[in-house]
Amino acid sequence: MTMYFANFDQLIAMGGHGVYVWSAFAVTVAAMLWLAVAPVIKHRALLNDIQRDSQRNRQRQRDSQRQDQNQQAGQSAAVSNATTDSPSNQSEEDF
Amino acid sequence: MARQMDSGFLAWLRRDLLLAWRRRGEVASPVLFFIMVSTLIPLGLTPESTRLAEVAAGMVWVMALLATLLSVDGLFASDYQDGSLEQMLITPQLLPLPVLGKITAHWLTTGLPLTLVSPLLGLMLSLPAAGFIPLLWSLALGTACLSLIGAVGAALTVSLRKGGLLLTLLVMPLYMPVIIFGSASVSYAIDGINWLPPLAVLGALCAAAVALCPLAVAGALRATASN
Amino acid sequence: MNLFSDWTWFHRLGSPRWFYQNSGRWLPWLSVVTLVVLATGLVWGLAFAPADAKQGNSFRIIYIHVPASFLALAGYYIMAIAGAVGLIWKMKLSYMVMKSAAPIGAVLTFIALFTGAVWGKPTWGTYWVWDARITSMLILLFLYAGVMALQYAYHSVDAASKAGAILALVGTVNIPIIYKSVDWWYTLHQPATIKLTSAPSMHPDMFQPLLVMIAGFYLFYALVLILQTRNEILRRERNTSWVRELAAAKMTTNTIANEAKSE
Numbered sequence: 001m002t003m004y005f006a007n008f009d010q011l012i013a014m015g016g017h018g019v020y021v022w023s024a025f026a027v028t029v030a031a032m033l034w035l036a037v038a039p040v041i042k043h044r045a046l047l048n049d050i051q052r053d054s055q056r057n058r059q060r061q062r063d064s065q066r067q068d069q070n071q072q073a074g075q076s077a078a079v080s081n082a083t084t085d086s087p088s089n090q091s092e093e094d095f
Numbered sequence: 096m097a098r099q100m101d102s103g104f105l106a107w108l109r110r111d112l113l114l115a116w117r118r119r120g121e122v123a124s125p126v127l128f129f130i131m132v133s134t135l136i137p138l139g140l141t142p143e144s145t146r147l148a149e150v151a152a153g154m155v156w157v158m159a160l161l162a163t164l165l166s167v168d169g170l171f172a173s174d175y176q177d178g179s180l181e182q183m184l185i186t187p188q189l190l191p192l193p194v195l196g197k198i199t200a201h202w203l204t205t206g207l208p209l210t211l212v213s214p215l216l217g218l219m220l221s222l223p224a225a226g227f228i229p230l231l232w233s234l235a236l237g238t239a240c241l242s243l244i245g246a247v248g249a250a251l252t253v254s255l256r257k258g259g260l261l262l263t264l265l266v267m268p269l270y271m272p273v274i275i276f277g278s279a280s281v282s283y284a285i286d287g288i289n290w291l292p293p294l295a296v297l298g299a300l301c302a303a304a305v306a307l308c309p310l311a312v313a314g315a316l317r318a319t320a321s322n
Numbered sequence: 323m324n325l326f327s328d329w330t331w332f333h334r335l336g337s338p339r340w341f342y343q344n345s346g347r348w349l350p351w352l353s354v355v356t357l358v359v360l361a362t363g364l365v366w367g368l369a370f371a372p373a374d375a376k377q378g379n380s381f382r383i384i385y386i387h388v389p390a391s392f393l394a395l396a397g398y399y400i401m402a403i404a405g406a407v408g409l410i411w412k413m414k415l416s417y418m419v420m421k422s423a424a425p426i427g428a429v430l431t432f433i434a435l436f437t438g439a440v441w442g443k444p445t446w447g448t449y450w451v452w453d454a455r456i457t458s459m460l461i462l463l464f465l466y467a468g469v470m471a472l473q474y475a476y477h478s479v480d481a482a483s484k485a486g487a488i489l490a491l492v493g494t495v496n497i498p499i500i501y502k503s504v505d506w507w508y509t510l511h512q513p514a515t516i517k518l519t520s521a522p523s524m525h526p527d528m529f530q531p532l533l534v535m536i537a538g539f540y541l542f543y544a545l546v547l548i549l550q551t552r553n554e555i556l557r558r559e560r561n562t563s564w565v566r567e568l569a570a571a572k573m574t575t576n577t578i579a580n581e582a583k584s585e
Contacts, residue, residue: 003369011369014379017444021382024440025368028386028433032542035429039549046556050569053560247492251485255475264471265489268464269496272503279507300499311492314409318484319476 103188104196111200114173125162126208132158133216144221151220152230152281156274158216159209159234160241164270166205167245168262170197171253171316180253180320190316191309198246198309206238222285229284229294236297237277243304244269250315272300336413338555339564345548352548356541363534371531383441385532389539390434394462395497397427397543401469402494405487415551417483418558420490421473422550426543428466435459454508458501465493479558 005011014021115122136154137147174180183193213234214227222230248266252258276293283290367385374381401423408417438456439449450456469486476482559565 004372005369014382015373017378017380020380020440020444021368024383024437025364025386027436028390031429031433035426035546036542036549039546039553042553043549043556046553046560047569047572050556050560050565051573054566054569247488251472251489252475254481258475261471261475264464265468268461268468268500269492271461272496272499275503275507296503307495311488315485315488318488319481 103186103192104199107183107193107196108200111197112203115200115204122204123208125166125205126212128165129158129162129209129212130216132161133219136220148221148223151217151222152226152285153278154220155213155216155222155230156234156237156278156281159213159238160270160274162209163205163238163241163245164263164266167201167242167249167266168259170201170246170249171320172249172258175253175320180316184316184320190313194246194250194312194316195305195309198242198312201246202239202242206242207235209238210234222281225287226281226285229281229290233277233280233294233297236294236301237273240273240297240301240304241270243301243308244273247308247311247315250312251319253316254319273297276300336411336415338415338418338559339562341415342552342555345552349545349548352541352545356538356545359534359541360538363531363538366531367535371528372525374528377445380441380444381528383437385535387434387437387441388532389536390430390437391459392536393539393543394427394431394434394459397423397430398462398465398490398497399494400547401427402487402490405483405490408483409487409491414558415555417487418551418554419547420487421483422547422554424466424470424473424486426546426550428463428470430539430543431459431463431466435463452508454505457508458504461500461504462497465497469493 003011012018012022133154136150140150141147171180174183184190186193210231213230216222217227217230245262245266247269248262249258251265252262255261276297280290280293280297283293363385367382371382371385373379401420404416404420404423407413408420435456438459442451443449469489472489473482473486476485556565
């Protein structure tokens with residue numbers, strides 16, 4: 001099997017149709033690369049995000065436990081408790 | 096059994112016609128749109144009647160399509176807002192029948208007036224005389240198709256706040272066959288060819304749409320509007 | 323027989339967790355095979371296949387145009403079938419496949435349109451003609467855009483999935499009608515100046531790289547669909563314990579690797 005073109009310059013020129021052929025292939029390769037690479041990057045970001053989320057939740061759980069203990073110890077933590085129980089926190093915690 | 100199936104269709108047809116009668120001004124706006132946009136065509140294109148005659152059939156069809164698209168957005172909107180759509184979803188009747196009743200009412204209040212007004216537009220755009228009868232027939236059948244297909248889009252977007260623009264995007268590609276055969280039957284007649292075949296295809300499309308679209312609308316309403 | 327009497331395989335296939343874990347094992351192999359096949363086809367088609375007698379070298383665009391068009395259309399059916407499976411069997415995974423298939427199909431449709439336009443310039447002297455196939459392709463792009471827009475419009479995942487599936491099914495019923503009507507419309511209005519001849523019977527030397535490219539595009543489609551579906555699984559199942567454990571495990575291995583590198 002031999003190459004159709006005699007040399008590299010002819011391959012680039014494509015008998016005068018080089019602009020069309022190479023631009024079509026370049027755009028296609030770029031679009032397909034984007035299709036393949038974007039989900040890989042997104043996958044890593046998602047895993048990072050989920051990990052950070054669950055860490056934050058665990059932290060919050062620990063905090064609220066400590067607060068409960070403080071309350072049992074007789075300290076009046078009513079004010080701080082009201083601030084941590086805001087609705088935005090509750091909507092995020094669904095476990 | 097037959098009576099029960101009837102009642103779903105007729106009750107919603109009667110109700111929607113009555114509502115349309117009470118909101119006559121609102122219902123008339125697609126027809127007004129249809130007429131007013133047609134004055135833009137000579138302004139934008141040419142006042143020459145020979146050149147207008149060439150594009151008249153297609154233009155009337157495109158405008159009828161746009162006018163239907165404008166009105167189909169509101170097909171389920173007010174029912175969704177006042178909760179009567181919820182009522183329709185929980186009735187024991189087969190859901191496609193009330194849906195078909197609503198679509199029929201929509202066609203009677205927009206598609207039919209558009210069809211009846213179209214000869215006037217044909218005159219203004221100097222449509223050749225041979226095109227008038229096919230225009231009436233193709234619009235009558237075609238607007239029914241447009242209402243039926245548009246209802247699927249309206250059902251899919253009814254619970255969205257900005258559904259109107261999305262509805263256009265969803266429905267427009269599905270309208271292509273209707274406009275192709277509708278305007279073809281008019282141009283066939285103008286060219287002196289037998290214009291019944293494209294009209295027959297339009298009738299077939301309409302029959303298929305009557306059978307399938309209410310099912311799709313019912314599925315879409317159950318999927319999106321019930322929560 | 324056991325396959326049909328016992329439906330557990332079907333339910334296991336529908337489990338996002340099962341899919342995620344197994345696809346992770348196949349992915350490296352699939353990506354290597356895809357890359358090799360695509361690279362072979364590209365080099366073969368660009369440099370080794372003979373030029374067309376009439377069109378010269380511009381015909382080489384066929385090696386991306388035809389496979390992209392194939393997959394653009396097949397992708398719509400894959401999306402619609404996935405949506406139908408979701409509607410009938412209430413399978414969560416298949417809704418995720420449906421959502422992932424839409425943007426991939428749209429990009430492939432765009433590639434088919436773009437390469438067709440670029441190919442049209444040297445062959446017919448114009449980038450765009452209202453030819454039946456081109457017009458149908460454009461409508462297909464609109465259909466994809468509709469499904470994608472509907473997916474993004476809903477906040478509720480459940481409503482978005484079902485609405486998208488219904489729209490995809492309506493589109494599937496319509497695609498043959500649209501194609502036939504556009505075909506008929508084109509024969510009615512065919513302009514005399516531009517004559518589109520159907521592809522001439524291809525020489526095997528030209529045809530073989532095309533087959534390789536078509537196979538490569540199918541593999542590529544499968545690969546990207548799996549990648550996107552895995553992301554969608556993570557997005558929708560992010561509150562389940564298995565995803566959290568997975569994320570935690572991934573992160574610790576990464577940090578250990580980083581520490582090892584810094585030392």
